Amino acid sequence: MRDFALAPPTVSPLACGLADSIFDAAAVDPTRPMLARRPTLSSAWDELTAAEVRDEVVDLAKGLVASRISPGHRVAIMARTRYEWTLLSYALWTVGAEVVPIYPTSSRDQVEWVLRDAGCVAVVVEDEQAVMTVGSVCGSLPLLRHVWQLDAGALNDLRERGRFIPLATVESLRRIVLPDSTAAISYTSGTTGRALGCALSHRNLASACDTLLSGWGHTVIPPGEQQASVLAFLPFSHVYGLLVQTLCIRGGMVMAHEPDMSEDALSASLCSFRPTYLCAVPSLLEKIYKNFLRVAQEAGRGALFERAADTARDFAAALERQRLGGGSGPGFDLRLQHALFERTVYRKLRAAIGGRVMRATSGGSPLSRELTLFYEGIGIYVNDGYGLTEAAGGVTAQPLGRELSGTVGQALPGNEIAVAEDGEILVRGPSVFQGYINADAATHGVLRGGWLATGDLGRIDAQGYLTITGRKKDIIVTSSGKNVAPAALEQRLRMHPLIHQAVVVGDNRPCVGALITLDPKFLAYWRGSLSLQSDMPSREAREENALREEIGRAVAAANSAVSRSESIRVFRVLPEQFDMSNGLMTPSMKLRRDAIVRHYAFEIDAMYQARTRAPRQPVPDELSSWDESDNVFR
CATH class of the missing domain: 3.40.50.12780 (ANL, N-terminal domain)
Structure with a gap:
């Protein structure tokens, strides 16, 4: 370990x-x-x-x-x-x-x-x-x-x-x-293979809850109120x-x-x-942010919102440095800007989700650091934690007064976490499940000497903060042998308001690619905001070119966080969303990667074939610094 x-x-x-x-x-x-x-x-x-x-x-x-x-x-x-x-x-x-x-x-x-x-x-x-x-x-x-x-x-x-x-x-x-009696048989999401029934005891389900309530319970009650x-x-x-x-x-x-x-x-x-506390998943928090942006742009206040969002992130980052002992907090100018935006922007944003939410929890998958800072900056701190079905949902949380955005916090009291040599996160504690029903071999495969092998990848820093980097089963191995964790790239792609979903592909391919779906509401607004004047066929072609370039810029922004060998070289925009109705998303809102790759096998093949045989097309300046960049649009 x-x-x-x-x-x-x-x-x-x-x-x-x-x-x-x-x-x-x-x-x-x-x-x-x-x-x-x-x-x-x-x-x-x-x-x-x-x-x-x-x-x-x-x-x-x-x-x-x-x-x-x-x-x-x-x-x-x-x-x-x-x-x-x-x-x-x-x-x-x-x-x-x-x-x-x-x-x-x-x-x-x-x-x-x-x-x-x-x-x-x-x-x-x-x-x-x-x-x-x-x-x-x-x-x-x-x-x-x-x-x-x-x-x-x-x-x-x-x-x-x-x-x-x-x-x-x-x-x-x-x-x-009894506390150790089985309370629930919770089935895994079944992103690959048959769903397995996780036996969770009353103690398993209560353990993380009681620990969170003991250490964090007072933070969910608004000042002057008796109940959250x-x-x-x-x-x-x-x-x-x-x-x-x-x-x-x-x-x-x-x-x-x-x-x-x-x-x-x-x-x-x-x-x-009008709840005082919000329990959400990253996709919802991303959607709320994009709706804020879209509504502001439709009202002609897009630039104002973006300045307010930047100020919120800067303000939250300064507070973070202060509480971690690395700074003196927001300076006078930043505090003045933040106070102005509090009166004109932030309180309106909070009102859109009820007006009383003071804090929130995000789970299911990691929340980007940029979004965590944004929400903290507008007055809603989001506690990004980590858990899984086999550990009754709760393993880590942000330590009070020392929260660190971009991580999922530290181990909850009573839990132990470790990272194995291959990067897999291991968990031990009272919330770890009793085992899979009717599946002894699967149980023995994940419970090893009292430790639960989670299948998630991550790293722990010197202060005990855990950062999730992906899933073992999601790792992409290109034909050149490069291992690529897709989660970070996908997360950065989704930060662009036009992009709704993204799945990075590239197993046994010469480079990394991406399948992208667009946000319908933002796409409609974006199309309406283009100042293109010409006959219809020409206008449509120019509009598609503009959209291709905009998505290319989003890809370039995502690539800036990884090495060249890990960067997205080809992408395709799909005409439909990944959702439960087409079997490409689980009810817990996780994408079924294997099903998506099978469903779009033809499109993926065409995407890579176009890269090798199609004439080179002009690409956005942001992409020009990346070797052999191509973009394929559908």
Whole structure:
């Protein structure tokens, strides 16, 4: 092992099951708000107290008992992030059952695999379409006894069924749930091969949450307020979403649910619920930034926004140097500029996401240093951390008062991280999972002497800060034998407002290439802003040339961060997005690289063939310094 970081001691170990959080909260302060919901999209948010949530959970737990759901039984929840998901998961944990999250967008084959592999005795779905999907695979699922449909009144049916079950029965079941009992079977995203079911105990899920709440909990409450609030929109079918839910319930934060992750729905919910804390992924934070820029440009204030953004980053970088002992903080001129932009720009940006968000967490993949500094500079510090399904979602966090943008922080107290000779990150601690179900060989392959081999690549500096550099399975090896980690290049490409997604390719090819998709809204604005006057055919050709040059500049900017042998020499802009509907993105918003390479094999071949046989085309000045630069546009 090359690098090593050991965190300070952890918090007191869990002594019960996760469901006790709700019962304890109701006993201590029954009137404290716990969840928020709204009957319709246009309705106001109604808050439910801890006592009301506990009673709802008890009623559902009685219904589960009446339906012969027993400790150790596995019940799948195949639904979006909604109020009922939280009630059902805690009701299942109350009776000692195990939750098996399934993405509601999963295909028929994926649903069948998870239900059969986990041996589920029941499944909760949202609508008739999901009922039909489950019904089509029931013949291969002999253990499946119940299919409950939320939109058909399943919860009311369960409550009615459990009316005659004594409370003492539920209480006795809750008290025999042990910390090391399995709480959830969370399936990996399946970017390659069959998804594997990770067995996570109650202790696994609570460990990172309790550590974060102990050390960072006070930072999520705005000054002068008693309680933080979180809008949960990340899928609970992913371990990050489960982590958010557990944090809110154990930490006493008011949690609302937004099942629709579309831009319009999410924006409306942020502005109506007005959370104080934001739990997000890099793609969302990138999108918010680009929307800020696009709206400013459409209003003729693009230059003003860019000056404000630069000032925000400079201000945050100066604060960072100060807190790390490398500077005296922002100078007078910078503080004056920042104060001006606070009155004219920054508070308006914060208002666009509700106006009350003080801090945020980013997870799922690393957030660029530039974006972290931007958000800190406008008044929203983003804690970029690291976790994975096999470690219950939480491994590192930024140390308070010594945050370092561009890294994912240091090991959480109680966790150990190390970097092996090949650059792979290893993790040891209380959040590491129990193993993959029905897959002993796979379990032994990642658990090595108490260490979890994560499959992620990174490095640890002398102060224990971890930087993620990529995934082992994503490393590209060119025909000349050069190893290239694509993550940094892709991250820099996405910083350009026109670029929505980027996938770097080049395995067994003479150089590195990139497949690029464009942001539709920004592209429309960009086209409208061009001052081209001519007949239509000529205008279209000039417009495409201008777009090619603009993307070329984005590629050159990305190349500036790597060596020449790692630089992108060819690229192709694709006409469609990578998304779940075409099978090129997982429900947790990760790109399926292998599927993308297979799907666009013809385009990739054509891209490289054009490089070797096509006449040389003029390229932007920024690209001219790179050997044999080519750009291929579709």
